[in-house]
Amino acid sequence: MQTIKGPAIFLAQFMGDAAPFDNLETICQWASSLGYKGIQIPTWDKRCIDLKLASASQDYCDELMGRIKSHGLEITELSTHLQGQLVAVHPAYDVMFDAFAPAEVHGKPAERTKWAIEQVKMAGMASRNQVEAHATFSGALLWPTVYPWPQRPSGLVEMAFDELAKRWLPILDHFEACGSMYVMKFIREKICMTASVMRCF
């Protein structure tokens, strides 16, 4: 058996406009002062991380990790909860979920999906040699039919799950590749999908 690591804190709900919640430096100080040893980072918040840069630059990752470590903290996981959600969206939720995406893909569901997949893949690269797990949502195509009335046409559920798997397989393989590329270090990113019903839409 192994002792569980913690306590850690997910920063998504704490980032805000007022100090100390308005930048990574001061929120790290605050979290550390409360006794936290790890932070889970929302990758959609540029105040926490430049995801694109982190996916491309080892120097940037080293510098970011160093800053976090200087406060006695570690990154527990990067999170792409908002982007992962957009990998699969039923049209009924298009308008509401546009809020999770940049303005340039609003009203363009296909482009939004492409953007979301790219974002999650970048998080895989960014995690490659520093964090073991990755947190995200899967998105879904079936929420409007979660209740079994009206009767679902035969084959609808299977088709939706087939499509969801089709979209995620290349992402999962990408995470596998990111891991194996650096397997000599200490890398084992795993995509963790939250078992949440209210937010998997």
Place this chain on the structure above:
Amino acid sequence: MHDGISYEMFLERVNNHQRACLLYDPSHFVLQQLDYLQYIDFYHERIKAFHVKDAEFNPTGKSGVYGGYQSWVNRAGRFRSPGDGQVDFGAVFSKLAQYNYQGWAVLEWECCIKSSEQGAEEGAPFISSHIIEVTAKAFDDFAGGTTDEAVLKSMLGLS
């Protein structure tokens, strides 16, 4: 995906991909009345991340799981700060330790009543007090004798 069954439907279609794992968050189980402890028995090998978030479910003659289009605070199922809801975190941390969970316990604060600041202040000691420093010995070692194969054989009537 919203429960074990729908996760399995997905997993089958991605050929049981080893990267498709689970972030365990018991609060969501309370809202849909899933067994959050047996879920760990079923899926512990796939649980690689953990959100410490609490919830409560208080159904009435007016509202239940669907929530009646009410605000979070007025729903039967609602998210709470750790310790303020109904999740048995003693049992959750015990099961995760028993199954050798090697990841982090991460506070996710989403409470419909308490402030985020108080939730964060209380969250660190709450998690610390629930983390189980796993034992390296059996609790009855103190009363154990030394092992002598001859004695074992004689106890079992073997020659």
